[in-house]
Amino acid sequence: xxxxxxxxxxxxxFAHPVExxxxxxxxxxxxxxxxxxxxxxxxxxDVEAQKEYGRLWxxxxxxxxxxxxxxxxxILREARETRRVxxxxxxxxxxxxxxxxxxxxxxxxxxxxxxxxxxxxxxxxNLA
Numbered sequence: 574x575x576x577x578x579x580x581x582x583x584x585x586x587f588a589h590p591v592e593x594x595x596x597x598x599x600x601x602x603x604x605x606x607x608x609x610x611x612x613x614x615x616x617x618x619d620v621e622a623q624k625e626y627g628r629l630w631x632x633x634x635x636x637x638x639x640x641x642x643x644x645x646x647x648i649l650r651e652a653r654e655t656r657r658v659x660x661x662x663x664x665x666x667x668x669x670x671x672x673x674x675x676x677x678x679x680x681x682x683x684x685x686x687x688x689x690x691x692x693x694x695x696x697x698x699n700l701a
Contacts, residue, residue: 595621597681608669609643610661614691623688629681637672638664642700654690666697 633639642660649655663669672678673695687689697700 576619581698605665606699607668608663609696609698609700610663610669610673610693611696612657612659612661612691612693613655614657614659614688616656617689619688626684626688627683629684632680633649633672633675633678634661636675636677637668639672655692659687662700666695669695669697 589693634641641678642662644658649658661669663672671695
């Protein structure tokens, strides 16, 4: 069982968060929190592939209501290749996971991987 710290000193416990379809996390109104992709990317190595990814991403983002939020990388500690940090906000954790698994995104992802090395994690919460 894992415990996660929430704002206001609250914690949430859960058995296996990776594959859970239900959320133990709620905001102050009792609603499920948002879902995010946090992407750590290296310098671009293929600008044309990145442009194609952007072209394909537009329709996918509209379908899932995704909002791009560039983040200040701050002081990247222990970052071997990371030069860019980006958050993609979704209405819910379920939408964030569904978007990643969408066949249209799987196709677009091939261009993202060609454009640069990156790591993507899917999390749940409320980023300020």
